[in-house]
Amino acid sequence: MKPRPQKPNLTLQPTTLWDYPSQHYGKEQQGDQNYKGATPSYIIWNLLQRYTTKKDLIIDPMAGSGTTLDVARDLGRKVLGYDLGPTRKDIFRADARKLPLEDSKAGFVFIDPPYSTHIEYTDDPRCIGKLSAAGDEYYQAMDQVIGEIHRILKPGKHMGLYVSDSYVKGKGFYPLGFELFALMRKRFTPIDIVAVTRHNKTLDMGNYRSAAEDGNFFLRGFNYLFIMQKPDTAPPKRQRNNPSKRPDRRKPKHKPQSGQRR
Numbered sequence: 001m002k003p004r005p006q007k008p009n010l011t012l013q014p015t016t017l018w019d020y021p022s023q024h025y026g027k028e029q030q031g032d033q034n035y036k037g038a039t040p041s042y043i044i045w046n047l048l049q050r051y052t053t054k055k056d057l058i059i060d061p062m063a064g065s066g067t068t069l070d071v072a073r074d075l076g077r078k079v080l081g082y083d084l085g086p087t088r089k090d091i092f093r094a095d096a097r098k099l100p101l102e103d104s105k106a107g108f109v110f111i112d113p114p115y116s117t118h119i120e121y122t123d124d125p126r127c128i129g130k131l132s133a134a135g136d137e138y139y140q141a142m143d144q145v146i147g148e149i150h151r152i153l154k155p156g157k158h159m160g161l162y163v164s165d166s167y168v169k170g171k172g173f174y175p176l177g178f179e180l181f182a183l184m185r186k187r188f189t190p191i192d193i194v195a196v197t198r199h200n201k202t203l204d205m206g207n208y209r210s211a212a213e214d215g216n217f218f219l220r221g222f223n224y225l226f227i228m229q230k231p232d233t234a235p236p237k238r239q240r241n242n243p244s245k246r247p248d249r250r251k252p253k254h255k256p257q258s259g260q261r262r
């Protein structure tokens with residue numbers, strides 16, 4: 001077994017390539033390291049440091065083992081977590097497509113959804129982890145989740161979505177990252193796209209490695225982290241077809257100064 005590198009201090013990630021050698025920061029655990037599919041906690045820590053204050057209510061619509069809840073509380077933020085299969089008492093059972101929350105309540109939303117069918121989470125038939133990305137059903141469900149995030153988020157506030165593409169042996173490659181980004185762009189403004197290094201055990205497993213070499217496919221080396229913002233204002237209403245209300249385009253209101261760019 002490789003010796004574990006020492007945990008460095010937790011600092012803000014300066015570039016769009018994020019890396020940290022541990023699932024958890026500090027001496028405690030955030031979330032549960034035995035939960036399959038748990039989010040590395042430094043990712044949520046970085047997002048909350050950059051995009052929230054103590055006044056913001058943080059929401060995780062697919063809270064899993066509760067990593068977002070633990071990080072938010074570490075940083076003195078109020079937080080609510082939902083999941084179809086709650087793993088602890090402070091996570092409420094709810095479908096991420098229909099959250100029991102009023103409009104424009106959240107100051108930040110973090111979500112790490114199922115990457116199509118790569119992990120079996122619960123027996124609940126509404127679990128999005130049961131939907132294949134080969135057709136439309138996974139994307140239609142995620143479009144509803146993204147719509148719900150837009151509804152609960154305050155205008156001007158941010159969300160982070162953490163996801164990996166998917167390769168299913170014998171079936172093919174599914175570019176979940178680009179597809180979900182396109183769905184988010186319908187409602188949100190992109191702020192940045194981060195590549196997060198995966199420290200996945202499967203990368204070290206000999207059988208995965210040889211299967212990838214023999215089958216000429218790649219193991220996933222990074223996740224996307226999409227940072228999006230809900231626009232602050234409603235888009236301008238269309239001008240009515242009323243000539244008296246149309247702006248007069250003939251005379252410019254201000255003459256451009258010499259040398260001023262138009």
Ligand SMILES: C[S@@+](CC[C@H](N)C(=O)[O-])C[C@H]1O[C@@H](n2cnc3c(N)ncnc32)[C@H](O)[C@@H]1O
Nearest residue numbers: 037038039062064065067084095096121127128
């Ligand atoms: C990748 S895990 C989240 C991991 C979590 N961030 C953590 O650190 O433990 C995805 C979660 O989505 C949940 N889920 C799947 N479909 C859902 C739905 N329709 N509504 C709410 N949660 C759902 C699963 O039960 C699972 O816990």
